[in-house]
Amino acid sequence: MLAFLFGLSILLTAVLVIRPSQTSKALAFTSLFVLPLTVSYMGVETHIENSKQTTFCTSCHVMGKHGRSLLVDDTTILAASHYQGGRIPRDRACFTCHTTYTMYGDMQAKLRGVKHVLVNYFGKVPDKLKLYEPYHNRECLHCHQGARRYLKGETHTAEPDRMEKMRLNQLSCVSKDCHDTVHLANEVDSLPLWKPEGVK
Amino acid sequence: MNAEHKRIRIAAALILGGLLVERLTLGWAHPTAFFVYAGVGGLLLLLGVMLFLSTLLGGATSHPASPDPAATTQRANSADEKPAS
Numbered sequence: 001m002l003a004f005l006f007g008l009s010i011l012l013t014a015v016l017v018i019r020p021s022q023t024s025k026a027l028a029f030t031s032l033f034v035l036p037l038t039v040s041y042m043g044v045e046t047h048i049e050n051s052k053q054t055t056f057c058t059s060c061h062v063m064g065k066h067g068r069s070l071l072v073d074d075t076t077i078l079a080a081s082h083y084q085g086g087r088i089p090r091d092r093a094c095f096t097c098h099t100t101y102t103m104y105g106d107m108q109a110k111l112r113g114v115k116h117v118l119v120n121y122f123g124k125v126p127d128k129l130k131l132y133e134p135y136h137n138r139e140c141l142h143c144h145q146g147a148r149r150y151l152k153g154e155t156h157t158a159e160p161d162r163m164e165k166m167r168l169n170q171l172s173c174v175s176k177d178c179h180d181t182v183h184l185a186n187e188v189d190s191l192p193l194w195k196p197e198g199v200k
Numbered sequence: 201m202n203a204e205h206k207r208i209r210i211a212a213a214l215i216l217g218g219l220l221v222e223r224l225t226l227g228w229a230h231p232t233a234f235f236v237y238a239g240v241g242g243l244l245l246l247l248g249v250m251l252f253l254s255t256l257l258g259g260a261t262s263h264p265a266s267p268d269p270a271a272t273t274q275r276a277n278s279a280d281e282k283p284a285s
Contacts, residue, residue, distance in 0.1 A: 016212035020205040032252040050229040
């Protein structure tokens with residue numbers, strides 16, 4: 001649909017470039033105002049959808065190691081186990097865990113993405129990549145809250161108030177001795193990778 | 201071709217360029233693609249649309265105010281013929 005509208009818009013605009021004097025004002029208004037702005041807006045939506053793909057995030061050199069960490073043949077690594085176990089959509093792996101599940105979370109993630117690209121081209125990429133703020137349990141509990149395995153987890157129920165602390169983000173899911181091996185991106189080059197068939 | 205048509209042609213060319221850039225970047229899933237889409241394609245398109253709108257609005261407002269050459273000549277002639285009082 002979008003490709004068709006782009007084609008139509010390009011065709012009508014080309015007619016106006018060739019013969020501007022032989023076109024009615026109504027057609028000119030449609031060709032030079034309504035259609036271009038409509039298809040342009042639809043194109044922005046397509047780009048935003050594209051930006052949710054795992055391949056999009058890992059297409060930048062700086063994210064290469066994080067991308068490869070999804071395929072490390074070690075399911076004790078949090079990101080790898082989620083990716084390989086199909087707990088998150090493989091084609092949207094980064095976006096699923098790194099979007100803040102709050103109002104404007106998507107928009108905030110996109111604005112940060114814009115900043116990342118600008119830094120990549122015009123700034124200095126930090127040697128060690130880190131999150132803007134500590135990882136919030138909300139992003140885990142968005143899926144795990146209420147899940148049987150989470151509720152019955154031995155360590156989750158070790159203390160009576162532990163679940164409540166996790167719910168309130170007072171005890172981080174990725175704290176030491178819990179799920180603290182998240183990506184292991186710095187060591188990914190020396191680790192064996194899982195090579196499944198049919199996975200991008 | 202009058203000045204209005206020339207401006208419409210320029211506007212159409214800008215929009216065409218913008219649309220082509222945008223169409224090309226749509227199939228490229230890379231962060232740079234969005235920057236080219238918005239920064240180059242969007243800018244060309246916006247310039248074209250603004251030029252087109254200014255042509256439309258300029259044309260609409262200038263016609264009533266712009267003097268018709270024939271009428272001006274006629275008025276000048278009649279003023280010349282009018283006897284001084």
